Structure formats: structure tokens, C-alpha cells
Amino acid sequence: MWAICETDLKSIAALDIIATFFFSASSFCFGLVVTILLNFAASASPLTPVASFMLYRGSLFFGAVTLLFAIFGVILAIRKGSILTQIKNETVSSGERSSQSN
Numbered sequence: 001m002w003a004i005c006e007t008d009l010k011s012i013a014a015l016d017i018i019a020t021f022f023f024s025a026s027s028f029c030f031g032l033v034v035t036i037l038l039n040f041a042a043s044a045s046p047l048t049p050v051a052s053f054m055l056y057r058g059s060l061f062f063g064a065v066t067l068l069f070a071i072f073g074v075i076l077a078i079r080k081g082s083i084l085t086q087i088k089n090e091t092v093s094s095g096e097r098s099s100q101s102n
Contacts, residue, residue, distance in 0.1 A: 008087055015080040022073035029066040033059050 036059045
């Protein structure tokens, strides 16, 4: 049994929500990159200025944002796991507590 206070639960839930946001944003940006590349593959030879900009600048920008969001999501997921491990390590179970008081 682990003693978890309300603040610990709120911090774990907040980290989980923020990590999920970063993973979702990463998936969205990756979808944009794939859409840009698929549209380029199906387009006619001379690209319009907008299509050229999106291909050479937009895909690189959204690719970098995808990586950043994914890295932030992984860091927060690891942080959440370390908080849970810390709670487990710092908590003394009720059986150990009663044997220590005797």
C-alpha cells in the first residue's frame, strides 16, 4: 500500500495530461508533414510559389516541431514514472510501520 496525498495525484494527472497533449500535437504536425509530401508527390512538375514554400520550408518546420513535441512528451512521461517510483520508495507500508514502532 502506498500513501499518496492529493497533491501527488494532481501532479501525476497534470503530467499525464500535458504529455498526452505533446504526443497529440506531435501526431498532428507529423500528419501535416505527410500531407505536404503526399501533395508534392501527386502534384504537377512546376510547383507554385506557395507549394514550393510549403515543401522546402513548411515540411522542415513542421518536422522539427514534431520532433520537439515528441521529445517533450517522452520527457514528461519519464518524469511521471520517476514520480511514481519516488512515491513507492518513500512510502513505508503499514506492515513495516507497525513492526518499526514495536
